[in-house]
Amino acid sequence: MTKNNKFALIDCNNFYASCERVFEPKLEGKPIVVLSNNDGCIVARSNEAKALGIKMGVPYFQIKNLILQNDVVVRSSNYPLYGDMSSRVMRIIAQYSPIQEIYSIDESFIDLEGLPFDLVTHMQSLRRQVRCWTGVPVCVGMGSTKVLAKLANRIAKKYPKFNGVFDIDALPYQRYKRLLRSVEVGDLWGIGRQSAKKLSRININSSYDFYKADIGIIETLLGVNGKRVYQELRGHSCVSIECIPPTRQQIVSSRSFGADLTDFDELNQALTILTRRAVNKLNNHKLAATTLTVFIYTNPHKKDKPCVHLSKTVGMTTATQDESLLIPLTAKILKLIYEPGHSFYKGGIVLGNLSKNYRQQDLFSMNQNSQSKADNYSKFNAIQSINRRFNESVKYASEVGNDMWQSRADFRSNRYTTSWNELLLV
DNA sequence: TCTGGGGTCCTAGGACCC
DNA sequence: TCTGGGGTCCTAGGACCC
8 A cells, every 4th residue: 555545435324215304304213115116126214114124125015014014104216306415415525525426326435635634523524514404314434445434334324322423444453353253244345245155155254254364265256356345455445536437338228117018019108218318318428329229028027927038239330319310219129129929027228339429420421411411410409409498398209108118106205306396385 | 916227347258360 | 189379359147336
């Protein structure tokens, strides 16, 4: 290690559940769960819900009884609300360090190295300010590597005596050792279920077992990623902060449908709308794509029916961001892969091989009537600006249909911060 | 009846080249 | 009987993250 790194990980506590509470304070102290799209699985739980033994990721229908018996409050996920709350939290965090990485919707790393403050006090004031300005509770973990900051955050959350801020570097070795013994290796950042299983076969179960292990064995078993975690756990920083998000490689837009679909037109409606969403994202990032993948799946959980994965990728000669090309192309690909007789439960599209959108011309189409190209381009722009202003009011015919594909969201709260019609009433 | 969505990176294997 | 060595690129699948 050449320099003394110092990272902090700020993580919102039970983020989605906390966002719901901000706008419904009567939920304070009650068990809350938030469901995934289509009200399928549990994706967030308040502490009270965790205490009831509700696990992350379990299907909602499997624990419906438990939920009813314990008066658990259920919410469908409300991404416009969470996304907006997240950006408010992130802006506050940014004031506490010049170097910030927004790692996920509810987590941010900042670089604390060289800051002329007492770091624990500095982070306590961050916590207070986020809580006070947004209503969202956060905890802060500090360490000389990202893996250690993550681990420290766990401790900050778990033990109230630290008041939400914990610096793992401050521990003397004996206590650090004890801490590692109490954490399963699979709870380290970067060690997932499969790796934990492999490690368990050679009697590595706790983080301390992992810490003590031979680096060669770890690399053989887990590859470079495992080796990185190992080194970070020993205080050698291998993963740096990324202030600028790397250009994305692909844009995915997919859904499990509200009901199983068998009909071509129903599938086409769903995929058209999903394509439009992906294209909007593409344009927001000022990117263009050269490949388009369309896929439809039957439900793998239904054991009595064959599990069918149909998909096809096509490449285009030039990178495009034009929905008037991509939407018909989706329909064309769907026609190629579609097989009648199956019940499809999920589908989507992937835009791949993304590049910066320079509106580059195809070398081989230079001779084409450039006037028709220009017409096409201005039509595309006109539709886009109308849709931005009037809420997606110009549609493709294939976007209109029976809406059978629409996901369930039976328990959605209001979009309090992003929709005029859904403001909080006082 | 009912089982998320959106990403990244790594690795192994195939195709291809000289 | 006997079938090189070294390299690149692409893709599919696996593992991980939230």
